[in-house]
Amino acid sequence: MKVILASASPRRKELLKNLIDDFDIIPSTYEEKIPQGMENEAVAEFFAVQKALDVAKKNKNSFVIGCDTVVIAGNEILGKPKDKADAERMLNLLSGREHKVITGLCIVKDGKSLSLSEETTVKFSALSSDEINWYINTNDPMDKAGAYGIQGLGGRFIEGIKGDYYSVMGLPVNKLYSLIKKICPEIL
Numbered sequence: 782m783k784v785i786l787a788s789a790s791p792r793r794k795e796l797l798k799n800l801i802d803d804f805d806i807i808p809s810t811y812e813e814k815i816p817q818g819m820e821n822e823a824v825a826e827f828f829a830v831q832k833a834l835d836v837a838k839k840n841k842n843s844f845v846i847g848c849d850t851v852v853i854a855g856n857e858i859l860g861k862p863k864d865k866a867d868a869e870r871m872l873n874l875l876s877g878r879e880h881k882v883i884t885g886l887c888i889v890k891d892g893k894s895l896s897l898s899e900e901t902t903v904k905f906s907a908l909s910s911d912e913i914n915w916y917i918n919t920n921d922p923m924d925k926a927g928a929y930g931i932q933g934l935g936g937r938f939i940e941g942i943k944g945d946y947y948s949v950m951g952l953p954v955n956k957l958y959s960l961i962k963k964i965c966p967e968i969l
Contacts (some may be wrong), residue, residue: 782890784968787836788849788951792932796952797846800961801968809847811835821858825851826885826898833887833894844965845889850951852927854880859927868917871928877907880939882927888960895960899953901944903931908938 784804786797797804803849809832815824826849833847852859854874862868879902887896908916922928929935931942931949947954961969 782842782965782968783843785836785840785843785845786833787845790848790951792950793848793952794929796947796950796954797957799954801960803885804846807836807840808835809835815858821851821853821856822881822883822898822900824858824885824898825849825883826887829885829887829898830894830896833889833896835891837889837894842891845966846957847887847889848884850882850884850926850948852880852882854878854927861926862923862928865917865923868922868928869913872908872913872916872922873910875903875905875927875929879904880927882944882949884951884953886953886957886960888957888964890965895964897944897956897960899909899948899956900947901942901946901948903942903949904940906938906940912938 784801784808786804787809788892791807811831813828828849829847833845837845859871862886882903883898885898887894921933931939945953
């Protein structure tokens, strides 16, 4: 059975290689729009489902994995920064505080989908303006939700987490492994 990761994320690709040797990458073309009234905590799973279904429609008889990660600070979802000023705003918002990282996961096989989400609490150190400017100038935060990556240069600002480290990177590896074992163990 053909396995497809419906994401262009290099971090998800790297993590999926720890579970599955052979898979294709076909990014979803689903346009992310949060439905009116949807709770922030439900957004990542909703988008993961939409992305997986989008790719599965065009790839019958495949096992499709869709993911989405959101960073929630207070009542605001922090996506990927639009520019350096937006990254600075986000990092100032995260500085010295805890926030939530929620990764939604959806698998589609034989037209049936199963989804879940994983929530992790991340605690940031208090950041000086010099630290924020240095980090932004590395360009590391520019392609990441919440303007940081725990696995890279941004990791130096993380005091601790409560939850799944890999979920913060964008793929809850243990949850995915458990689902695959139950539904399609032959691909492992």
